[in-house]
Amino acid sequence: MSVLTLAALAALLAFGVSASVGAGDAREALRVIGRDAGPQAVATADLYFTLGDMDAQVANVLLIGGEEGLSREREAALRTYERRRDAASAALLQAADLTGDDPAEQRTVRDVLSGLSRYERLAAEALVLDRRSGHRAGPPPAEVTELYRRATDLMRLELLPKAYNLTLESGALVRRTYEDRRRDVLVARAVSLVAGLLLAGALVALQVYLAARFRRLLNPALALALAGAAVLTAAASGLLGGQAEQLRRARDEGFDHVLALSRARAKGIGVQADQSRFLLDPARRDTYEQAYLDQSQSIVYVPADSLGDYHRAVAGADGSRLLGLVGERVRGRTGEPAVRDVLTGFQGFQRRDRELRHLVRSGRTREAVALRLGASGRAFDRYDGALVSLVTAHRNAFEGAVRTGEARMGPWPYALPVGAVLIGLLVLAGVRPRLAEYR
Amino acid sequence: MRRVLIVPPPAAALAVLAALALLAGCGGDRESAAGRDTLVIGVNADGPGLGLRTGNRFEGFDVDVAREIARRLGARDVRFRALRSADREKFLERGTVDLVVATYSITAERKTRVTFAGPYYVAHQDTLVRRGEGRIRDVRDLAGRRLCRVDGSNSWRRVIQQRGVPAEPVPAGNYAECVRMLKAGLVDAVSTDDLILAGLVRGDSSARVVNAPFSDERYGVGLRKGDVAGCEAVNKAITGMYQDGTAAGLLRRWFGPSGLRLTTTVPEFEGCD
Known part of the structure; x- marks a missing residue:
């Protein structure tokens, strides 16, 4: 019996x-994914977007110059630049808080912070110089372009890669x-589960043994322990299986999409900025056109050798x-409307880009600038808006799965060990009088 | 919280066995490149400055980068294996090599067969001219000039077909031959990845890179498709190499003398998914 x-x-x-x-593992996983690294990944993707948009807006302001018909657009671009600058500083401070104790990541955040202040200085100089020149829409004077090149190189080659790697x-x-x-x-x-079944088996065996040995039909304490063991085993198995499923849903249906699409959104801002840079700096047109193509390909890839090929291939893509x-x-x-909107939005934006390059090739740069800030910009906003809606849908799925997981956790992390102790006491209570009869 | 499973015999032993049996079903993957004692790394054997074999020693920027990555991954023994461009995917898929560090540009198509860490450097197509050449400042200036054309390479096509620059192509067997032809005055320019050009004219003052880049070639570290843990570890290693100055030192050592403008901060990674 004692065996x-x-x-x-x-x-x-x-x-x-x-x-x-x-249960502890499940709780920890929900915490890291739902409250810590998960949100941080998304926050740094937003940081990338914000930094990229700062540089895009500076390019827009320089592109407009003193053109009177576009002064409203100039003001809007300046305001967006300032808003993004503040948002970037805030996002960096938040990132610094969240990096925890990884020295490499902390170093990266510090590098981006110090780079950002260098960037702001260069951009401010370029903006002031450009204001004074009062040029018409199109490429600014050479000294402005030179300053902007230094700024954008710093942003594109140093700051953005680091922000992206943080994500x-x-x-x-x-x-x-x-x-x-x-x-x-x-x-x-x-x-x-196996331990619970073995426990139940041992309890049944004890019950049978006691019935035979002491001619008692039922030992109430042991019967209660058996019932408790059955309930607790089923509960633990259901809880842990359910949590594993919530974790899977949080990641596969939520987080993975949110992260990939947020990265795509951040890259999209770079694509649009490459249009402005292309218009702004004729000597670097080949570089910026290639960058436009490369970044577009990283968002939606179709085989194409040149931008012309790409425009045609994207227009004909059926997803x-x-x-x-x-x-x-x-x-x-x-088939999902939210998904289709993203693809058609991207196609609409690329159609405008084709027009824009055509205008530039035929020497109509001012019209191209107006297109960039007008219809092309709106086409981009439609694409970006559709992307944001899709991100939001997946973000809701992600947060929903995390919340469900946390809610289902309930009192179980405490109830499980307490329940086990109670069963142990019942077992001892059930066998102790019988043990005593031996003595 | 680290968990310690207290193992009371015999029930728990049985339970653990059962659990292991359950797990065996999902542990069928091959080992990750991270955490191996010995790493076999595929490199070029015929690229001066990048990966060059002399006798049975390999040397060059790619080779040094590969060695650094291996060290940071904790490998004790590194073996290099020469490979040709056409072999790269095949060798990774068969497990002939664990990593490929061989001017291996990341592309969407290759990503369907290979997982890419890095890039560890973003090279750019650029143009090599004779030292005294003053009229070629960027790719547009190649119009009407003699441009070296290496069969099997896309670089000349990018100039003439994609950019529509009417240069006159002059055939050659490889880029080393192009450089010889440039010096002999048989061509006016050689156009391909700047690191390849810089490696070819290392320590040679008769030619220079014009520093007018017009494409991004993202040199990645190839891993077996799906080795996400290995890819993340390689990215960490590359970040470390840039943060402690190792990468800048290697770039200057191998390409500094060519006058090429080098980027010495960490590139934007591709992502391991």
Whole structure:
């Protein structure tokens, strides 16, 4: 009898420990993904967007110059620049808070902060010089262009890559946490299930043994312990299985999409900025046109050798064979209106770009500038708006899954060990009088 | 919180066994490149300044980058293996090599077969001219000039077909031959990745890169498709190399003398997914 009792208690211990550890893993995973690295990844993607838009707005202001018909657009671009600048500083401070104790990431955040103040100085100089020159819409005087080149090179070659890598690093932390913890949760579930069954088996055996040995029909304490063990095992298995599923949903249906689409959105701002730079700096036209093509390809990839090819291929794309950050997310999903809007929005923007390049090639630069700030800008806003809606839908799915997981956690992290202790006491209460009869 | 499973025999032992059996079903993947003792790295054998084999020693920027990455991944033993461009995907898929560091540009099509860490450098197509050449300042100035054309390379096509610059192509077998032809006055310009050009004229003052880049070539580190953990570890290593100045030192060592404008801050990574 004491062997059976010991076996039951050992199984109970294994059950209690594995179920509690599993519940702790699930809670920790929800915290990191839902409250820590997950939101940080999204916040740094927004930082990239903000920085990219700062540089785009500076290019727009310089492009407009003193052109009277576009003074409203100039004011709007300046206001957006200032708003983005403030948002970037705030986002960086937040990122500094969230990087935790990884020295490489902290160093990256510091580098971006100090680079940003250098950028602001260069941009401010360029803006002042440009204001004085009062040129018509189109390329500004050479000394303004020279200052802007230094600013944009700093932004594109140093600051944006670092901001982007911060996003990737947070995304990597989410992936590692997800994979490790979800596996741990599933292992804990399997272990607790087996331990629970062994416990139940031992309790039944004890019951049978006692009935035969002491001619009692039922030991009430042991019967209660058996019922408790059954309930607790089912509860633990359901809880851990459910949490593993919530984690999967949070990641596969939410976070992965949010991160990829936020990165796409950030790159989109760079694409639009490359239009402005293309108009602003004729000597670097080839560079900026190539950058436009490369960045567009990273968003929606279709095979193309030149920008002309790309315009044609994107116009004809039906969403079935696309690659790239947006391409892979919309592939095969164009039946969903929110997804289709993103693709048609992108196509509309690329159509305007084709017109814009055509105007420049035929020497109508001022019209091209007006197009960039008018119809082309609106086409971009439609695309960007559709992308934001899609991101929001996935963000809701993500936050919903995290909240559901947290709510289902309820009192279980405490209830499981307490329940196990109670069952242990019941087992001891059930066998103790019988043990006493031995003496 | 680190969890310690207290293992009371025999129930827990049985339970653990059962759990392991469950897990065995999802652990079938091959090992990640991160955390291996020995790493086999594929590099070029015929690219001066990037990956060049002399005897059985490899040297160049790619080779040094590969060695640094391996060290930072914790590998104790590194072996280099020469590969041709056409072999890169095949060698990774078969496990012949663990990593490829060989002027391997990241493209959307290649990403369907390979996971890319990095880029560790973003090279640009640029133009090499004779030292005394004053009229070629960017790719547009190649109109009507003799441009070296290497068969099997896309670089000349980018100039003549994509940019529509009417240069006169002159065929050659490879870029080393192009450089010889440039010096002999048989062509006026050679156009391809700036690091390749800089590597070819290292320590040679008769030619220079014009510093008018017009494309981005994102040199990535190729890993077996799906090795996300390895990819993230390589990215960490590359970040570290830029933060502690190792990358800047290597760039200057291999390409500094060519007069090429080098970027010494960390590139924007591709992302491991």
